[in-house]
Amino acid sequence: MTTPARIPGVFSPVLTPFDERHRPALGRYVKHCRWLREQSVGLAIFGTNSEANSLSLAEKHTLLDALLDAGVEPSALMPGTGACALPDAVALTQHAVRSGSMGVLVLPPFYYKGVSDEGLFRYYAELIEGVGDDKLRMYLYHIPPVSQVPLSLDLIDRLLDRYPGIVAGVKDSGGDWANTAAMIERFGPRGFQVYAGSEAFLLQTLRAGGVGCITATGNVNPGPIVALQQRWQEADADDRQAGLNATRNVFQQFPMIPAMKAAIAWKSGDAAWATVRPPLVDLNAGQTDALKAALEANGFDMPGAASLSDA
Secondary structure (H helix, E strand, O other): OOOHHHOOOEEEOOOOOEOOOOOEOHHHHHHHHHHHHHOOOEEOOOOHHHOHHHOOHHHHHHHHHHHHHOOOOHHHEOOEOOOOOHHHHHHHHHHHHHHOOOOEEEOOOOOOOOOOHHHHHHHHHHHHHHHOOOOOOEEEEEOHHHHOOOOOHHHHHHHHHHOEOOEEEEEEOOOOHHHHHHHHHHHHHHOOEEEEOOHHHHHHHHHHOOOEEEOHHHHOOHHHHHHHHHOOOOOOHHHHHHHHHHHHHHHOOOOHHHHHHHHHHHHHOOHHHHOOOOOOOOOOHHHHHHHHHHHHHOOOOOOOHHHHOOO
16 A cells, blocks of 8 residues: 555546447546646546446446556556445455555445435445455545535544544545535544545645545646645645636536546547547537637646547
8 A cells, every 4th residue: 555645635536538339448548547647646537527327347347457457556546436236336446455556435325315324334334344455445435416425524433433544535525615624623633634526625625734636627637736736835826726716617617527528629639538428418519619718718728638639
């Protein structure tokens, strides 16, 4: 396992490129991950913006193995392994741990709503004990706007008491800064690593004692996000944060996953990058033109994006 000092401060939930038959495009995938690693971004593969819940278990195994075969260092990998079916979550997590991944990011079981803290505790406990490996480092994934299944502070406290060291941190995508701050204050002294779920909260998170962020737009704007994470104590940090917010605000005017893929298709010159897997749909021509115009007006660039093309 890596030491905390070597864990990336910025992770991206890596977009999953598809071919014309909506199969994962391994060549584009590996190229994108290498491009992100060149800019010191960690790889939170199989996250929300990876269209992970539209991928099969076999596809996830294949994608992870493709990165390892390509020489991507497992110390930069944080695969998403949460699933509604506990056996699926155990299998994915075991595969990730065996790969040497620095950790896993685990959604709660999200189909049933209104489940109790007791039920969620049993899910995470069964997962940890089902994996049965002391090398496991689990990062909880709190994203109630999407999952509708929040992870309470008391639940996290109980998991830390039962599984110290294994329950390593959290991605807080709740959008509520007060909750992120409470996690840092309450659990940070115990070594619990708190990542904001958006770079919009990056500077606040770092100033409060958090680790960094795991953010969708790390796929398309990695350099400036990493620069703030590495230089957040410098005098221009607030200006850097404002710049990050401006870029994210452009993408948030559109469906985020199709918009990021459209931006990569544009900047790489590889139109196939715009493909999403149903039920998502790609941007239409008008949306794509509006996205390009807004990004150009904001001075957006993706240095090195030509390397992402598999055309």
